[in-house]
Amino acid sequence: MTTSLHPQHPTTPDTMSGPHGRSSDTHAPGSRVGRPDWPVIRRLSAVSLILGGALCVAGGTLHPIVDGKGHSVEALQGATAPWAQILLAVGTILVLLGLPGMYVWLRPRIGIAGFVGIVLYFVGNVVTSTAHLAVEIFVAYPFANDPTTAHLIADDDSMLGTPEFIAINAFGAVVMLVGLALLGSSLIRNRAVPIWIGVLITIGMVGFLLPLPAVAGISGFFWEAPRGIGVAAIGVLMLRAASAARADRT
Numbered sequence: 059m060t061t062s063l064h065p066q067h068p069t070t071p072d073t074m075s076g077p078h079g080r081s082s083d084t085h086a087p088g089s090r091v092g093r094p095d096w097p098v099i100r101r102l103s104a105v106s107l108i109l110g111g112a113l114c115v116a117g118g119t120l121h122p123i124v125d126g127k128g129h130s131v132e133a134l135q136g137a138t139a140p141w142a143q144i145l146l147a148v149g150t151i152l153v154l155l156g157l158p159g160m161y162v163w164l165r166p167r168i169g170i171a172g173f174v175g176i177v178l179y180f181v182g183n184v185v186t187s188t189a190h191l192a193v194e195i196f197v198a199y200p201f202a203n204d205p206t207t208a209h210l211i212a213d214d215d216s217m218l219g220t221p222e223f224i225a226i227n228a229f230g231a232v233v234m235l236v237g238l239a240l241l242g243s244s245l246i247r248n249r250a251v252p253i254w255i256g257v258l259i260t261i262g263m264v265g266f267l268l269p270l271p272a273v274a275g276i277s278g279f280f281w282e283a284p285r286g287i288g289v290a291a292i293g294v295l296m297l298r299a300a301s302a303a304r305a306d307r308t
Contacts, residue, residue: 096162097300097303099159100159100163101296101297101300102159103163103293103296104159104293104294104296104297104300105293105297106155106156106159106293107160107289107296108293108294108297109149109152110150110151110152110155110156111149111285111290111293112286114146114153114282114285114286115283116145116149117143117145117147117149118146118281119275119278120138120141120142120275120278121274121278122142122274123272123274123278126271126273127272128215128272129211129216134194134199135202135203139199140194140195143194143199144195146187146282147188149286150191151188153183153289154183154184154188156289157176157179160176160289160292160293160296161173161176164245167248167250168244168245168250169244171240171241172244172248172250175238175239175241175243176241177237178233178240179238179241181237182233182235183230184230186231186233186234189227189230190227193217193218197217198217198218231263234263238260238263238285241259241260242256242257242259242260242261242262243256245260246260251295255291255295258285258287258291259284259285259289262284262285265277265281
């Protein structure tokens with residue numbers, strides 16, 4: 059019976075990459091060949107955040123609003139439906155894909171509050187944004203555009219009008235609000251990113267809490283821009299860090 063004299067190497071993001079951006083243990087016995095290393099994951103996550111944030115802002119701005127309602131039959135029959143909602147849905151998915159990589163990049167600088175904030179932001183997006191948009195695109199939109207089913211769209215701007223659907227949307231919004239507040243305040247407190255990015259993240263859900271009238275082309279931008287621009291800006295910082303690291307290795 060023999061024991062190794064060499065301890066296991068930690069597989070943290072800082073130790074997974076060799077001098078040329080490839081895994082330093084690619085040819086080690088038992089290692090898997092072809093897996094993406096941290097620099098690749100970081101760049102993919104950054105691109106997801108940038109594209110996702112931009113699409114969310116674009117979709118929110120284009121989202122149809124008629125007579126102060128964004129989910130009425132008239133709004134769901136608007137000229138930009140369902141493309142605005144599709145932009146929002148794709149943007150939300152891309153942001154969700156980028157959040158794990160964003161956390162790994164920010165991890166040394168945001169502490170436990172930042173970690174909890176990202177988790178809550180992720181959960182809130184899944185519970186509210188993705189579920190809401192799936193119903194809007196695949197249920198409410200076709201119902202509103204079919205004369206035989208248009209009457210099924212609720213008059214209270216909630217699409218389905220059921221207490222359960224309203225409750226789950228409210229719950230997800232509160233979770234997202236708390237998550238963004240925790241993440242944004244942690245970014246500011248720890249100077250993890252430029253302060254203006256932390257401020258945008260912190261106030262990312264404030265627009266939904268203010269009793270402002272819904273106006274086409276304005277309200278959607280006001281609701282989506284803080285979060286969308288904030289996460290996209292973090293994606294840009296991640297890309298810059300990846301480029302700087304690559305320059306240092308060459």
